[in-house]
Amino acid sequence: MNTKVKHWLEDETIDIFLGYKIVDGHPLPHCFTKERIEELEDLIVGQARYSLEKIATHITTVNPDIKIGMLARDCNQRALNVLFIWNQLNPENIETININCCPSNLKEHGDCSYLEPETAGVYKKQVGVDNNLQPEDVEKHDQPQRLTRWMYEFQKCIKCYGCRNICPVCFCTECSLEHKELVDPGTLPPEIPIFHLVRAVHMAGRCIDCGLCEDACPVDIPLRLLYRKVNEIVVNVFDYQTGASAQQSPFNILGDTVTLEPKPLESVETQN
Amino acid sequence: MQCKIVPSVCSYCGTGCGILFEVIDGKINSTLPLKTHPVNEGKLCIKGWNLHEHVNSFMRLKKPLVKTSGRFITTEWDEAIGLTADRFSEIIQKYGPDSVGVLVSAKLTNEENYLAQKFARAVIGTNNVDHCARL
Numbered sequence: 001m002n003t004k005v006k007h008w009l010e011d012e013t014i015d016i017f018l019g020y021k022i023v024d025g026h027p028l029p030h031c032f033t034k035e036r037i038e039e040l041e042d043l044i045v046g047q048a049r050y051s052l053e054k055i056a057t058h059i060t061t062v063n064p065d066i067k068i069g070m071l072a073r074d075c076n077q078r079a080l081n082v083l084f085i086w087n088q089l090n091p092e093n094i095e096t097i098n099i100n101c102c103p104s105n106l107k108e109h110g111d112c113s114y115l116e117p118e119t120a121g122v123y124k125k126q127v128g129v130d131n132n133l134q135p136e137d138v139e140k141h142d143q144p145q146r147l148t149r150w151m152y153e154f155q156k157c158i159k160c161y162g163c164r165n166i167c168p169v170c171f172c173t174e175c176s177l178e179h180k181e182l183v184d185p186g187t188l189p190p191e192i193p194i195f196h197l198v199r200a201v202h203m204a205g206r207c208i209d210c211g212l213c214e215d216a217c218p219v220d221i222p223l224r225l226l227y228r229k230v231n232e233i234v235v236n237v238f239d240y241q242t243g244a245s246a247q248q249s250p251f252n253i254l255g256d257t258v259t260l261e262p263k264p265l266e267s268v269e270t271q272n
Numbered sequence: 273m274q275c276k277i278v279p280s281v282c283s284y285c286g287t288g289c290g291i292l293f294e295v296i297d298g299k300i301n302s303t304l305p306l307k308t309h310p311v312n313e314g315k316l317c318i319k320g321w322n323l324h325e326h327v328n329s330f331m332r333l334k335k336p337l338v339k340t341s342g343r344f345i346t347t348e349w350d351e352a353i354g355l356t357a358d359r360f361s362e363i364i365q366k367y368g369p370d371s372v373g374v375l376v377s378a379k380l381t382n383e384e385n386y387l388a389q390k391f392a393r394a395v396i397g398t399n400n401v402d403h404c405a406r407l
Contacts, residue, residue, distance in 0.1 A: 016275060023279060026308045028292065031275040048307040048314075055275070055294060062296050063273050160318040166304070216305060218315040 001097060002040050005069060009034045014069035014095050018055055020046025029055060045071060045099050051168040051212060053079045057088050067093045073101030075210035078243025079168035082208055085249050088171050133225040135232055150226075154192040156219035163213035163223055164199065169206045176202065196226065203227045204234050205251040208243035274298065279306055284319040286378025286405065287311060291320060300324040364396065373400035 008014045009032070021030035021039065027046040032039055052070045059066060072080065077096065083089045138146060164170050164177060176182050176198050183198065184191045207227040214224045231242055238250040275296050282289040290309025294302045303323045307314035326332070336352035337344040363371055374392035376385045385403075392401045 015273060026279060026290075026306060028279060028306075029277045031277065050304065050307065055277075058294060058301050059273070059275055059296055062301075066273055158317065160316060160321060162305070162316055162321060165302075165321050215307070215314055216316070218317065 002043050014067045018052040018070040019043045054168045069095040072096035072098050078208035081243045081246040082169045084246040135229040153221045154196050155189045157189045159190045162216040166212045166216040200226050200230050204230045205249050282320045300327050369397035372396050377404050
Protein backbone atom coordinates (compact mmCIF):
# COMPACT_ATOMS: atom_id res chain seq x y z
CA MET A 1 0.00 0.00 0.00
CA ASN A 2 2.71 2.48 1.05
CA THR A 3 4.86 1.65 -1.99
CA LYS A 4 1.95 2.14 -4.37
CA VAL A 5 1.07 5.52 -2.86
CA LYS A 6 4.74 6.51 -2.99
CA HIS A 7 4.89 5.68 -6.70
CA TRP A 8 1.69 7.58 -7.35
CA LEU A 9 2.95 10.67 -5.57
CA GLU A 10 6.38 10.49 -7.22
CA ASP A 11 5.16 10.06 -10.79
CA GLU A 12 2.47 12.69 -10.14
CA THR A 13 -0.49 10.41 -10.79
CA ILE A 14 -1.86 12.16 -7.73
CA ASP A 15 -0.99 15.41 -5.96
CA ILE A 16 -2.19 14.42 -2.51
CA PHE A 17 -3.22 11.21 -0.81
CA LEU A 18 -5.89 10.97 1.85
CA GLY A 19 -5.21 8.20 4.33
CA TYR A 20 -4.92 7.77 8.06
CA LYS A 21 -2.08 8.37 10.49
CA ILE A 22 -1.77 8.09 14.27
CA VAL A 23 -1.55 11.58 15.79
CA ASP A 24 -1.38 11.86 19.60
CA GLY A 25 -2.71 8.31 19.87
CA HIS A 26 -5.74 8.94 17.65
CA PRO A 27 -6.09 7.49 14.16
CA LEU A 28 -6.79 10.65 12.17
CA PRO A 29 -7.32 11.34 8.49
CA HIS A 30 -4.11 12.71 7.04
CA CYS A 31 -3.09 14.39 3.83
CA PHE A 32 0.08 12.82 2.40
CA THR A 33 2.06 14.85 -0.12
CA LYS A 34 5.17 14.52 -2.26
CA GLU A 35 6.93 17.24 -0.26
CA ARG A 36 6.67 15.19 2.93
CA ILE A 37 6.93 11.75 1.43
CA GLU A 38 8.68 10.32 4.51
CA GLU A 39 5.33 10.51 6.33
CA LEU A 40 4.10 7.62 4.20
CA GLU A 41 5.79 5.23 6.62
CA ASP A 42 3.04 6.17 9.09
CA LEU A 43 0.20 5.52 6.63
CA ILE A 44 -2.37 3.18 8.18
CA VAL A 45 -5.81 1.92 7.19
CA GLY A 46 -7.23 3.40 10.38
CA GLN A 47 -9.78 1.80 12.63
CA ALA A 48 -11.90 4.91 13.01
CA ARG A 49 -13.83 5.74 9.88
CA TYR A 50 -13.99 9.27 8.54
CA SER A 51 -15.52 10.50 5.34
CA LEU A 52 -12.35 10.99 3.26
CA GLU A 53 -14.43 11.72 0.17
CA LYS A 54 -16.04 14.66 1.96
CA ILE A 55 -12.56 16.06 2.62
CA ALA A 56 -11.78 15.42 -1.07
CA THR A 57 -14.92 17.34 -2.06
CA HIS A 58 -13.87 20.28 0.12
CA ILE A 59 -10.36 20.27 -1.38
CA THR A 60 -11.82 20.11 -4.90
CA THR A 61 -14.04 23.12 -4.19
CA VAL A 62 -10.92 25.16 -3.41
CA ASN A 63 -8.72 23.60 -6.08
CA PRO A 64 -10.82 22.00 -8.87
CA ASP A 65 -7.97 20.40 -10.85
CA ILE A 66 -6.12 18.70 -8.04
CA LYS A 67 -5.63 14.94 -8.35
CA ILE A 68 -6.52 13.13 -5.17
CA GLY A 69 -5.75 9.60 -4.08
CA MET A 70 -7.54 8.05 -1.13
CA LEU A 71 -8.10 4.90 0.86
CA ALA A 72 -11.54 3.57 0.05
CA ARG A 73 -13.71 1.21 1.99
CA ASP A 74 -16.87 0.12 0.21
CA CYS A 75 -18.85 2.98 1.72
CA ASN A 76 -16.23 5.46 0.49
CA GLN A 77 -16.50 3.96 -2.97
CA ARG A 78 -20.28 4.12 -3.03
CA ALA A 79 -20.10 7.71 -1.83
CA LEU A 80 -17.58 8.51 -4.57
CA ASN A 81 -19.93 7.04 -7.17
CA VAL A 82 -22.76 9.26 -5.94
CA LEU A 83 -20.46 12.31 -5.88
CA PHE A 84 -19.35 11.54 -9.47
CA ILE A 85 -22.98 11.31 -10.58
CA TRP A 86 -23.79 14.63 -8.95
CA ASN A 87 -20.71 16.33 -10.44
CA GLN A 88 -19.10 17.06 -7.10
CA LEU A 89 -15.95 15.18 -7.99
CA ASN A 90 -14.40 14.29 -11.31
CA PRO A 91 -13.68 10.54 -11.65
CA GLU A 92 -10.54 11.39 -13.65
CA ASN A 93 -9.09 13.21 -10.67
CA ILE A 94 -9.66 10.48 -8.10
CA GLU A 95 -7.58 7.36 -7.52
CA THR A 96 -8.50 4.87 -4.84
CA ILE A 97 -6.79 2.11 -2.93
CA ASN A 98 -9.50 -0.31 -1.94
CA ILE A 99 -9.50 -1.70 1.56
CA ASN A 100 -11.77 -4.02 3.50
CA CYS A 101 -14.82 -2.66 5.16
CA CYS A 102 -17.99 -3.11 7.13
CA PRO A 103 -20.93 -5.32 6.18
CA SER A 104 -23.75 -3.88 4.12
CA ASN A 105 -26.42 -4.93 1.67
CA LEU A 106 -23.85 -4.75 -1.08
CA LYS A 107 -21.02 -6.64 0.56
CA GLU A 108 -20.88 -8.84 3.59
CA HIS A 109 -17.37 -8.88 4.97
CA GLY A 110 -15.67 -6.14 6.87
CA ASP A 111 -13.03 -5.13 9.37
CA CYS A 112 -14.00 -1.67 10.48
CA SER A 113 -15.58 0.12 13.40
CA TYR A 114 -19.03 -1.12 12.50
CA LEU A 115 -18.46 -4.69 13.57
CA GLU A 116 -19.37 -6.66 16.68
CA PRO A 117 -17.88 -5.62 20.04
CA GLU A 118 -14.94 -8.07 19.95
CA THR A 119 -13.41 -6.45 16.89
CA ALA A 120 -14.52 -2.92 17.66
CA GLY A 121 -12.44 -0.86 20.06
CA VAL A 122 -13.50 1.61 22.72
CA TYR A 123 -14.35 4.09 20.00
CA LYS A 124 -17.46 2.15 18.97
CA LYS A 125 -19.62 1.13 21.86
CA GLN A 126 -22.90 -0.57 21.13
CA VAL A 127 -25.19 1.89 22.87
CA GLY A 128 -28.79 2.63 21.99
CA VAL A 129 -29.18 1.83 18.34
CA ASP A 130 -28.51 -1.51 16.78
CA ASN A 131 -26.67 -0.24 13.73
CA ASN A 132 -27.77 -3.12 11.60
CA LEU A 133 -31.55 -2.82 11.94
CA GLN A 134 -33.34 -3.81 8.74
CA PRO A 135 -36.70 -2.43 7.61
CA GLU A 136 -38.17 -5.99 7.59
CA ASP A 137 -37.38 -6.44 11.30
CA VAL A 138 -39.29 -3.31 12.18
CA GLU A 139 -42.24 -3.90 9.89
CA LYS A 140 -43.24 -6.86 12.05
CA HIS A 141 -44.77 -4.31 14.41
CA ASP A 142 -48.08 -2.67 13.52
CA GLN A 143 -48.30 0.87 12.20
CA PRO A 144 -49.43 2.80 15.32
CA GLN A 145 -46.64 1.12 17.28
CA ARG A 146 -44.09 2.11 14.68
CA LEU A 147 -45.36 5.68 14.56
CA THR A 148 -45.14 6.02 18.35
CA ARG A 149 -41.64 4.62 18.31
CA TRP A 150 -40.47 6.92 15.53
CA MET A 151 -41.99 9.97 17.20
CA TYR A 152 -40.21 8.96 20.41
CA GLU A 153 -36.93 8.65 18.53
CA PHE A 154 -37.40 11.97 16.68
CA GLN A 155 -38.29 14.02 19.75
CA LYS A 156 -34.88 13.20 21.21
CA CYS A 157 -33.31 15.25 18.42
CA ILE A 158 -31.18 18.19 19.61
CA LYS A 159 -30.94 19.61 16.09
CA CYS A 160 -27.15 19.45 15.92
CA TYR A 161 -27.27 18.87 12.16
CA GLY A 162 -24.57 16.25 12.74
CA CYS A 163 -26.33 13.76 10.44
CA ARG A 164 -26.19 16.26 7.62
CA ASN A 165 -22.75 17.62 8.38
CA ILE A 166 -21.05 14.24 8.49
CA CYS A 167 -22.91 12.85 5.48
CA PRO A 168 -20.48 12.24 2.59
CA VAL A 169 -23.21 12.80 -0.01
CA CYS A 170 -24.68 15.97 1.53
CA PHE A 171 -23.10 18.81 -0.44
CA CYS A 172 -25.86 21.37 -1.11
CA THR A 173 -24.89 24.95 -0.33
CA GLU A 174 -28.47 25.72 0.63
CA CYS A 175 -30.04 23.07 2.84
CA SER A 176 -33.78 22.46 3.13
CA LEU A 177 -33.30 21.70 6.81
CA GLU A 178 -32.39 25.35 7.33
CA HIS A 179 -35.29 26.61 5.22
CA LYS A 180 -37.66 28.39 7.57
CA GLU A 181 -40.74 27.66 5.46
CA LEU A 182 -40.09 23.94 5.64
CA VAL A 183 -38.76 23.57 9.15
CA ASP A 184 -39.83 26.06 11.77
CA PRO A 185 -36.66 27.62 13.22
CA GLY A 186 -35.91 28.23 16.88
CA THR A 187 -37.65 25.23 18.44
CA LEU A 188 -36.21 22.21 20.15
CA PRO A 189 -36.80 19.41 19.34
CA PRO A 190 -37.09 20.62 15.75
CA GLU A 191 -40.49 20.28 14.14
CA ILE A 192 -41.06 16.54 14.14
CA PRO A 193 -41.41 14.39 12.20
CA ILE A 194 -40.95 16.85 9.29
CA PHE A 195 -37.32 17.67 10.07
CA HIS A 196 -36.27 14.05 9.81
CA LEU A 197 -38.60 13.25 6.96
CA VAL A 198 -37.31 16.15 4.85
CA ARG A 199 -33.85 14.74 5.25
CA ALA A 200 -35.06 11.19 4.65
CA VAL A 201 -36.71 12.21 1.36
CA HIS A 202 -33.51 13.91 0.25
CA MET A 203 -31.61 10.74 1.02
CA ALA A 204 -33.56 8.82 -1.59
CA GLY A 205 -31.11 7.82 -4.30
CA ARG A 206 -28.31 9.52 -2.37
CA CYS A 207 -27.83 7.57 0.87
CA ILE A 208 -25.09 5.00 0.44
CA ASP A 209 -25.80 3.28 3.77
CA CYS A 210 -22.46 4.14 5.37
CA GLY A 211 -23.98 4.70 8.80
CA LEU A 212 -21.85 7.74 9.63
CA CYS A 213 -25.01 9.73 10.51
CA GLU A 214 -25.97 7.18 13.12
CA ASP A 215 -22.41 7.21 14.47
CA ALA A 216 -22.54 10.98 14.81
CA CYS A 217 -26.04 11.22 16.31
CA PRO A 218 -25.67 12.26 19.97
CA VAL A 219 -29.12 10.90 20.86
CA ASP A 220 -29.00 7.59 18.95
CA ILE A 221 -31.82 8.01 16.45
CA PRO A 222 -31.83 4.95 14.13
CA LEU A 223 -31.28 7.08 11.03
CA ARG A 224 -29.65 4.33 9.05
CA LEU A 225 -32.81 2.25 9.33
CA LEU A 226 -34.93 5.18 8.15
CA TYR A 227 -32.76 5.82 5.09
CA ARG A 228 -32.59 2.09 4.35
CA LYS A 229 -36.37 2.10 4.08
CA VAL A 230 -36.26 5.12 1.78
CA ASN A 231 -33.74 3.42 -0.48
CA GLU A 232 -35.74 0.20 -0.43
CA ILE A 233 -38.51 2.22 -2.08
CA VAL A 234 -36.02 3.59 -4.62
CA VAL A 235 -34.97 0.04 -5.49
CA ASN A 236 -38.60 -1.08 -5.82
CA VAL A 237 -39.73 1.85 -7.93
CA PHE A 238 -36.69 2.71 -10.05
CA ASP A 239 -34.69 -0.51 -9.80
CA TYR A 240 -31.74 1.67 -8.81
CA GLN A 241 -29.14 0.58 -6.25
CA THR A 242 -27.66 3.83 -4.93
CA GLY A 243 -23.88 4.06 -5.17
CA ALA A 244 -23.44 0.72 -6.91
CA SER A 245 -22.06 2.44 -10.00
CA ALA A 246 -21.20 5.90 -11.27
CA GLN A 247 -23.89 5.67 -13.92
CA GLN A 248 -26.57 8.33 -13.99
CA SER A 249 -29.11 8.20 -11.21
CA PRO A 250 -32.88 8.34 -11.92
CA PHE A 251 -32.92 11.42 -9.67
CA ASN A 252 -30.31 13.28 -11.67
CA ILE A 253 -31.97 15.99 -13.73
CA LEU A 254 -28.76 17.53 -15.04
CA GLY A 255 -28.07 16.60 -18.63
CA ASP A 256 -29.93 16.38 -21.92
CA THR A 257 -32.15 13.43 -21.25
CA VAL A 258 -34.82 12.93 -18.66
CA THR A 259 -33.84 9.90 -16.66
CA LEU A 260 -36.65 9.75 -14.14
CA GLU A 261 -38.29 6.63 -15.47
CA PRO A 262 -40.12 4.50 -12.98
CA LYS A 263 -40.61 0.82 -13.50
CA PRO A 264 -44.06 0.20 -15.11
CA LEU A 265 -46.66 0.20 -12.37
CA GLU A 266 -49.04 -2.73 -12.25
CA SER A 267 -52.07 -0.59 -11.47
CA VAL A 268 -51.50 1.48 -14.63
CA GLU A 269 -51.35 -1.66 -16.72
CA THR A 270 -54.60 -3.04 -15.36
CA GLN A 271 -56.38 0.27 -16.01
CA ASN A 272 -55.38 0.05 -19.67
CA MET B 273 -2.14 23.20 -2.02
CA GLN B 274 -2.06 22.43 1.65
CA CYS B 275 -4.52 20.32 3.56
CA LYS B 276 -4.18 19.57 7.22
CA ILE B 277 -6.44 17.81 9.69
CA VAL B 278 -5.77 19.34 13.08
CA PRO B 279 -7.05 17.73 16.31
CA SER B 280 -8.22 20.17 18.95
CA VAL B 281 -10.63 20.64 21.84
CA CYS B 282 -13.92 22.49 21.45
CA SER B 283 -13.76 25.90 23.07
CA TYR B 284 -17.49 26.51 23.46
CA CYS B 285 -18.10 24.97 26.87
CA GLY B 286 -16.31 23.14 29.64
CA THR B 287 -17.15 19.63 28.42
CA GLY B 288 -14.05 19.44 26.26
CA CYS B 289 -15.19 17.50 23.20
CA GLY B 290 -12.49 16.36 20.80
CA ILE B 291 -12.73 17.97 17.39
CA LEU B 292 -10.87 17.98 14.11
CA PHE B 293 -10.34 21.07 12.04
CA GLU B 294 -10.09 20.59 8.32
CA VAL B 295 -7.60 23.27 7.26
CA ILE B 296 -7.32 23.88 3.51
CA ASP B 297 -4.71 26.42 2.38
CA GLY B 298 -4.43 27.87 5.87
CA LYS B 299 -8.16 28.43 6.30
CA ILE B 300 -10.33 26.36 8.62
CA ASN B 301 -12.85 24.88 6.24
CA SER B 302 -14.93 22.65 8.46
CA THR B 303 -15.14 20.99 11.85
CA LEU B 304 -15.51 17.26 12.48
CA PRO B 305 -15.96 15.31 15.68
CA LEU B 306 -12.91 13.35 16.80
CA LYS B 307 -14.21 9.79 16.68
CA THR B 308 -11.75 8.24 19.10
CA HIS B 309 -12.00 10.97 21.73
CA PRO B 310 -13.11 9.59 25.12
CA VAL B 311 -15.32 12.60 25.93
CA ASN B 312 -17.61 12.87 22.90
CA GLU B 313 -17.02 9.56 21.08
CA GLY B 314 -17.53 11.02 17.63
CA LYS B 315 -20.51 13.19 18.45
CA LEU B 316 -20.91 16.96 18.67
CA CYS B 317 -23.58 19.53 19.41
CA ILE B 318 -24.56 22.25 16.97
CA LYS B 319 -22.06 24.71 18.46
CA GLY B 320 -19.15 22.32 18.06
CA TRP B 321 -20.13 21.51 14.49
CA ASN B 322 -19.97 25.20 13.61
CA LEU B 323 -16.72 26.20 15.31
CA HIS B 324 -15.08 27.09 12.01
CA GLU B 325 -17.77 29.69 11.32
CA HIS B 326 -16.98 31.39 14.59
CA VAL B 327 -13.27 31.44 13.74
CA ASN B 328 -13.86 32.73 10.20
CA SER B 329 -16.64 35.18 11.07
CA PHE B 330 -16.15 38.66 9.62
CA MET B 331 -17.62 40.03 12.84
CA ARG B 332 -14.78 38.58 14.88
CA LEU B 333 -12.71 41.19 16.71
CA LYS B 334 -9.05 40.77 15.90
CA LYS B 335 -7.80 43.91 17.63
CA PRO B 336 -8.84 45.59 20.88
CA LEU B 337 -11.29 48.47 20.68
CA VAL B 338 -11.24 51.42 23.04
CA LYS B 339 -14.33 53.57 23.47
CA THR B 340 -13.23 57.16 23.03
CA SER B 341 -15.90 59.88 23.10
CA GLY B 342 -18.67 57.43 22.32
CA ARG B 343 -16.93 55.65 19.44
CA PHE B 344 -14.95 52.43 19.31
CA ILE B 345 -11.40 53.05 18.06
CA THR B 346 -9.09 50.19 17.05
CA THR B 347 -5.89 50.16 19.05
CA GLU B 348 -2.91 48.01 20.04
CA TRP B 349 -2.89 45.55 22.93
CA ASP B 350 -0.27 47.48 24.95
CA GLU B 351 -2.37 50.61 24.87
CA ALA B 352 -5.63 48.80 25.64
CA ILE B 353 -4.14 46.90 28.60
CA GLY B 354 -2.42 50.05 29.87
CA LEU B 355 -5.68 51.96 29.74
CA THR B 356 -7.59 49.17 31.53
CA ALA B 357 -4.93 48.99 34.24
CA ASP B 358 -5.10 52.77 34.78
CA ARG B 359 -8.89 52.74 35.09
CA PHE B 360 -8.80 49.77 37.48
CA SER B 361 -6.23 51.54 39.68
CA GLU B 362 -8.43 54.64 39.75
CA ILE B 363 -11.52 52.64 40.71
CA ILE B 364 -9.67 50.65 43.37
CA GLN B 365 -8.19 53.81 44.88
CA LYS B 366 -11.55 55.54 44.96
CA TYR B 367 -13.91 52.71 46.01
CA GLY B 368 -11.60 50.00 47.40
CA PRO B 369 -10.58 46.61 45.96
CA ASP B 370 -13.95 44.98 46.75
CA SER B 371 -15.57 47.18 44.13
CA VAL B 372 -14.00 44.88 41.53
CA GLY B 373 -15.08 41.30 40.77
CA VAL B 374 -13.48 38.69 38.55
CA LEU B 375 -15.68 36.28 36.65
CA VAL B 376 -13.93 33.24 35.21
CA SER B 377 -15.21 30.64 32.80
CA ALA B 378 -15.40 26.96 31.96
CA LYS B 379 -13.98 27.81 28.58
CA LEU B 380 -10.64 28.68 30.13
CA THR B 381 -8.09 26.04 31.01
CA ASN B 382 -7.37 25.12 34.64
CA GLU B 383 -4.19 27.12 34.52
CA GLU B 384 -5.89 30.22 33.15
CA ASN B 385 -8.59 29.99 35.82
CA TYR B 386 -5.89 29.66 38.48
CA LEU B 387 -4.14 32.74 37.12
CA ALA B 388 -7.41 34.67 37.09
CA GLN B 389 -8.10 34.01 40.78
CA LYS B 390 -4.46 34.78 41.58
CA PHE B 391 -4.86 38.06 39.73
CA ALA B 392 -8.02 38.86 41.70
CA ARG B 393 -6.53 38.05 45.09
CA ALA B 394 -2.91 39.13 44.73
CA VAL B 395 -3.11 42.04 42.28
CA ILE B 396 -6.55 43.55 42.84
CA GLY B 397 -6.84 42.37 46.44
CA THR B 398 -10.40 41.03 46.48
CA ASN B 399 -12.02 37.67 47.10
CA ASN B 400 -14.74 38.47 44.58
CA VAL B 401 -14.00 35.58 42.25
CA ASP B 402 -16.83 33.62 40.68
CA HIS B 403 -17.43 31.19 37.89
CA CYS B 404 -20.05 31.21 35.16
CA ALA B 405 -20.92 27.57 35.87
CA ARG B 406 -22.04 28.44 39.44
CA LEU B 407 -25.43 29.74 38.37
